[in-house]
Amino acid sequence: xxxxxxxxxxxxxxxRKAQIQWRSKFPTFTSVLLIFILSTTxxxxxxxxxxxxxxxxxxxxxxxxxxxxxxxxxxxxxKKDPRDREILRTPNSISRLNEQDIQDAGIxxxxxxxxxxxxxxxxxxxxRNFTYFNIRGMRSIAFSEPAVGLILDGVPLNDNVALNTELxxxxxxxxxxxxxxxLFGKNxxxxxxxxxxxxxxxxxxxxITYDAGNYKKQETSAYYNxxxxxxxxxxxxxxxxxxxEGYLSNVTGFYYPTNRPYEVPVEIYKTHPDGRKGxxxxxxxxxxxxDVFEADLQVSAESFDDGSLNLVNYLGAKSEREKALLQGCVxxxxxxxxxxxTYVNRVNGDRKVYWDYEGKSNVTGxxxxxxxxxxxxxxxxxxxxxxxxxxxxxxxxxADFTTTDQHRSIYVEKATTFLNDVYVESKDKHDPxxxxxxxxxxxxxxxxxxxxxxxVQMYVxxxxxxxxxxxxxxxxxxxxxxxxxxxxxxxxxxxxxFTITIGSRLERQESRLxxxxxxxxxxxxxxxxxxxxxxxxxxxxxxxxxxxxxxxxDYKPIDNLMFFIGFSRGYKNAGYSTVVNIPSRATFKPxxxxxxxxxxxxxxxxxxxxxxxxxxxxxxxxxxxxRAINLSQYINLNAELVTIRGYELETxxxxxxxxxxxxSAGYTEGIFNKxxxxxxxxxxxGKWVHFIPKYDIVSYFQYRNExxxxxxxxxxxxxxxxxxxxxxxxxxxYYVINSRIGYETDTISAYLYMNNMNxxxxxxxxxxxxxxxxxxxxxxxxxxxxxxx
Numbered sequence: 001x002x003x004x005x006x007x008x009x010x011x012x013x014x015x016r017k018a019q020i021q022w023r024s025k026f027p028t029f030t031s032v033l034l035i036f037i038l039s040t041t042x043x044x045x046x047x048x049x050x051x052x053x054x055x056x057x058x059x060x061x062x063x064x065x066x067x068x069x070x071x072x073x074x075x076x077x078x079k080k081d082p083r084d085r086e087i088l089r090t091p092n093s094i095s096r097l098n099e100q101d102i103q104d105a106g107i108x109x110x111x112x113x114x115x116x117x118x119x120x121x122x123x124x125x126x127x128r129n130f131t132y133f134n135i136r137g138m139r140s141i142a143f144s145e146p147a148v149g150l151i152l153d154g155v156p157l158n159d160n161v162a163l164n165t166e167l168x169x170x171x172x173x174x175x176x177x178x179x180x181x182x183l184f185g186k187n188x189x190x191x192x193x194x195x196x197x198x199x200x201x202x203x204x205x206x207x208i209t210y211d212a213g214n215y216k217k218q219e220t221s222a223y224y225n226x227x228x229x230x231x232x233x234x235x236x237x238x239x240x241x242x243x244x245e246g247y248l249s250n251v252t253g254f255y256y257p258t259n260r261p262y263e264v265p266v267e268i269y270k271t272h273p274d275g276r277k278g279x280x281x282x283x284x285x286x287x288x289x290x291d292v293f294e295a296d297l298q299v300s301a302e303s304f305d306d307g308s309l310n311l312v313n314y315l316g317a318k319s320e321r322e323k324a325l326l327q328g329c330v331x332x333x334x335x336x337x338x339x340x341x342t343y344v345n346r347v348n349g350d351r352k353v354y355w356d357y358e359g360k361s362n363v364t365g366x367x368x369x370x371x372x373x374x375x376x377x378x379x380x381x382x383x384x385x386x387x388x389x390x391x392x393x394x395x396x397x398x399a400d401f402t403t404t405d406q407h408r409s410i411y412v413e414k415a416t417t418f419l420n421d422v423y424v425e426s427k428d429k430h431d432p433x434x435x436x437x438x439x440x441x442x443x444x445x446x447x448x449x450x451x452x453x454x455x456v457q458m459y460v461x462x463x464x465x466x467x468x469x470x471x472x473x474x475x476x477x478x479x480x481x482x483x484x485x486x487x488x489x490x491x492x493x494x495x496x497x498f499t500i501t502i503g504s505r506l507e508r509q510e511s512r513l514x515x516x517x518x519x520x521x522x523x524x525x526x527x528x529x530x531x532x533x534x535x536x537x538x539x540x541x542x543x544x545x546x547x548x549x550x551x552x553x554d555y556k557p558i559d560n561l562m563f564f565i566g567f568s569r570g571y572k573n574a575g576y577s578t579v580v581n582i583p584s585r586a587t588f589k590p591x592x593x594x595x596x597x598x599x600x601x602x603x604x605x606x607x608x609x610x611x612x613x614x615x616x617x618x619x620x621x622x623x624x625x626x627r628a629i630n631l632s633q634y635i636n637l638n639a640e641l642v643t644i645r646g647y648e649l650e651t652x653x654x655x656x657x658x659x660x661x662x663x664s665a666g667y668t669e670g671i672f673n674k675x676x677x678x679x680x681x682x683x684x685x686g687k688w689v690h691f692i693p694k695y696d697i698v699s700y701f702q703y704r705n706e707x708x709x710x711x712x713x714x715x716x717x718x719x720x721x722x723x724x725x726x727x728x729x730x731x732x733x734y735y736v737i738n739s740r741i742g743y744e745t746d747t748i749s750a751y752l753y754m755n756n757m758n759x760x761x762x763x764x765x766x767x768x769x770x771x772x773x774x775x776x777x778x779x780x781x782x783x784x785x786x787x788x789x
Contacts, residue, residue: 083172088601091501091554091564093177093614093648095120095664102170103786104702104712106740106753108211108219109166110150113193114696115716117175118648118666120148120191121693124164124764124774127361128276128306129392129413131164135177136616137644137670137692138190138593141626143636144575147591149180149188152195153298155369155386156186158442159415165302166280169207169223169238171196177648178595178616179570182489182503182550185384185421185440189570189593199296200225200234200286206789213753213782217244224789225284232289239281246272246307247778248351250358252403273358278304296371306361309397312353314729314766314773350761351775355398356405365390375427379435384421390414399452401772408453410472415446432493440485448477450579464519467530471521475633477578478514483507489550497557501566503550510543513576513586535581544574544590565598572624577635585629588636593620593644608654618644623672623689625725627679628769639675642689644668658705664698677725684725691765694719694733708745714738723766723773731773734762747788754781 087094095117097107105116111131114122123132123139132140133148140146150157176183176192184192198205206224211217223238253269280302287295369386392413399407423438451474454460460469485507493499516537523530548571554564572591580586599614622638629635646668654660670689677684697717704710717735724730737758742751759779766773 087174088560088603088610089556089562091499091552091562091566091599093597093599093612093616095175095177095650097173099171102167102173104710104740105714106738106755106784107167107170107173108221109164110193111164112167113173113175116664116698118650118664118696118698119177119646119668120175120666121696121718121721122164122764123691124310125767127309127395128164128304129361129363129395129411132691133190133193134692135175135191136618136646137642137668137689138570138572138618138620139691140190141624141636141691142634143577143626144588144591144624145573147188147190147572149184149186149192150195151184151186151192152367153197153296153369154371154382154384154421155298155367156184156188156419156421157367157388158186158417158419158444159388159390166221166240166242166278167195168221168240168280169198169236169282171198177614178566178597179548179550179568179593181505181548181568181570182487183436185423185438185485185487186419186442187485187505187507187546187571187573189572189591197238197282197284198223198225198236200227200236200284202227202230202234204789207786208789209784209786211782211784213244213780215245215247215780217780217782219243232287234286234288236284236286237282238284239279241279243277244275246274246276247775248272248274248308248310248312248353250308250353250355252354252356271358273308273355274310275307276304278302278306278363280304292375294373296369298367298369300367301365303364304362306363308355308359309361309395310774311397311401311767311772312351312775313401314723314763314771351778353401354403355401356403357396357398357408359395359397359408361392361395363390363392376424379424379427381424382422384419386417386419388415388417388419390416401770405455406459407455410449410451410453412449413446415444417442417444419443433490434492435488435490437488438486440483440487442481442483444479444481446477446479446481448475448479448578450475450477460521464521464532466523466525467519467521467532468523469521471519473517473519473534475517475579475581476515477576479511479576479578481509481511481573481575483509483573485546491552497555499552499554499556501550501552501554505546505548507546508543509546509573511541511574511576513540513578514538515576515578515581515583515586517581538583538586540576540583540587542574542587546571546590560603562601563599564601565596567594567596569594575636580629580633580635585635588624589622589638591620591622591624591638593618610650610652612650613647615647616645620644623675625675625677626768627677629679634768635679637677637679639672639684641672641674642670643673644670644689644692658703660702662698662700662702665695666697667695668692669694672725675725682726687725687727688722690722690725690727693721704744708743710740710742710744710751712738712740714740718762723763724768729766731763731766734760736760742784749786751784752781753784754779756780 081098087096111122114120119136121134123134135148138147146158174194178191179189180192181187204226208222211219219242221240225236227234250271250273251267282300285297367388371384374381395411397409399409419442421440423436425436426434451472453470453472455470457469460467460471464471485505487505489503491499491501517534518531519534520529520531548569550568552564552566554562556562570593574590575588576586595616595618597614597616601612603610620642623642625637625639627635627637648666650664652662670692672684672687672689675684700712700714702712715737719733720730722730736756738755740751740753742749756779762776763773764776
């Protein structure tokens with residue numbers, strides 16, 4: 001198989017070397033699995049029944065029949081979801097959560113999904129506006145396009161704001177791991193999170209959910225679907241409101257009884273600045289005038305005020321206190337007692353901060369989409385068109401993290417995206433040949449104003465002569481990015497047991513950056529204000545051509561067992577750093593990765609035991625890394641070569657009709673094989689890639705009986721994650737325990753829940769160039785009530 005990239009660029013991947021390294025890394029576990037599966041297969045009766053092939057597009061929905069599904073409530077026992085069977089026979093590593101799974105696990109927003117899926121982590125940078133998905137080490141970062149995409153009802157939402165949004169009226173969630181460049185319209189090299197909402201039918205139905213908890217949490221969500229003209233026209237409406245108090249305590253005043261700062265201070269003023277509130281809504285019209293055509297029109301809007309950034313002093317973590325104290329005592333032995341008192345008393349609150357300016361974070365978004373299906377004689381023609389407008393206006397924060405008013409950060413972004421996806425796919429799912437051929441195009445215009453307001457005259461006088469404080473330093477950027485791609489994904493099955501899948505994608509990217517940096521402040525000559533250019537305006541135009549492909553072989557010896565091996569290339573588009581005044585540093589190259597993966601999918605004993613296991617090895621060229629030049633300027637670097645390897649395991653067992661035990665586990669090892677940091681002038685070869693958890697584990701015990709009693713206990717563990725390329729800053733491994741108990745009927749259900757019962761203090765992200773980190777949520781508990789209409 002031949003891969004071509006960007007005209008004359010060619011990447012050679014040592015697959016034989018990769019396979020040797022792979023076998024040496026994971027021989028024992030794989031051998032045990034193979035022996036178990038093959039021995040189990042030998043004991044099972046062979047079936048000759050012809051099983052329909054899965055659809056070439058695994059996002060297909062069950063046709064709208066105008067009747068209500070048999071499972072009307074959330075209490076469904078013994079009912080097999082047809083989509084689970086399709087995924088079992090699809091040669092890809094996929095996790096699926098149906099409506100019942102979503103409610104059982106308490107998933108209310110996208111930030112809850114990663115806790116249930118192996119090798120999927122969400123890097124929360126302190127604000128809904130900058131949340132990054134990470135699958136198998138392929139992660140989204142600042143300035144670049146998302147490596148992991150979010151697709152809602154067939155429409156890709158390719159901005160980072162969409163990645164941390166509220167969920168309501170959800171039918172199911174599917175997480176695809178690995179490059180999906182040839183399967184979906186929009187390219188995502190790390191994977192895809194696909195979400196489907198409840199589609200209206202001839203039967204009116206709906207649900208209202210109310211959730212109240214500590215930190216003054218109050219959430220209300222609802223959806224209602226009904227016919228307007230039976231068998232022809234339907235409507236749906238859904239929405240959610242959410243509000244809670246902040247987890248942080250901002251202490252802006254102290255009283256020292258003995259006037260000695262290292263003694264325990266008395267806090268005289270404290271607020272909780274990171275409280276969140278917002279609302280979101282969606283309106284839908286579903287039109288089926290005949291048996292040939294259907295159209296799905298959706299309009300959605302969201303508006304959120306997330307308060308200040310959820311940032312704390314990383315050195316205030318319990319795991320780092322003793323280390324910092326010992327270092328201080330070694331440096332100043334005579335003042336060790338004083339250092340101890342000062343340090344411990346100033347950081348003895350895990351979530352305490354000391355800011356003079358609390359800041360805010362406001363986001364609004366509007367999406368208008370239309371999806372159509374036309375049933376042709378031999379195929380289905382499908383289209384998806386959308387306009388998405390997203391405004392961050394503004395994010396403001398205390399940039400010096402002290403009670404002294406020195407610096408403030410301000411960020412404003414306004415983006416508009418137009419996209420179209422048109423494809424033809426197989427109609428007869430029983431045919432051995434399955435195909436999908438499509439054209440995808442998008443155009444995105446983004447205007448960014450990233451600023452720092454300097455409040456101290458000393459700083460302004462030294463750096464911006466002639467101006468007086470406050471002076472505002474602005475990086476003003478405009479990016480226009482256009483993409484056009486042709487993609488195809490095809491499979492052919494031989495003798496109902498062997499299938500080969502081949503996909504390809506050709507894409508052209510054209511992008512343009514316009515940038516200037518200026519400072520605005522008061523001057524003695526002009527007291528109304530003056531503007532000075534800090535760098536000459538510049539414009540950069542780039543274009544790239546991508547050609548990637550994919551090949552998968554799978555073997556199904558019996559209906560409920562499959563082995564597969566695949567080879568694929570993925571890529572993340574090139575881009576621009578928008579807060580740098582040096583044109584040569586603004587552009588970063590595309591990120592290209594080549595992956596080999598092999599896996600097993602099985603289900604035995606009439607659905608009482610299931611197992612999915614996949615191993616993967618990836619070599620990535622020009623891996624994207626964010627680096628701070630100073631507190632005002634950040635750029636993206638390209639690490640020359642990174643290798644990532646790992647596995648994911650999902651298994652469950654149902655020892656009794658009322659009980660279920662599940663386990664999901666992922667392991668990812670990312671290494672900088674070749675990375676010279678041109679900003680720090682350092683070589684990081686051999687270091688672990690930062691922002692990749694080494695492992696994640698989710699295990700649960702769930703009980704649900706015919707009398708409506710429900711219980712779920714959950715154990716989640718996350719391994720060490722480095723926050724810096726030199727591996728000196730990191731998050732320690734941690735675990736949390738969650739529980740949920742409830743009573744369910746066909747119309748009303750009530751639950752009590754508690755998350756992070758052990759109140760573990762851990763970090764989810766870190767801000768490069770500072771000592772500021774993002775802590776995870778503390779212990780939360782509450783009551784949830786649902787009513788089905």
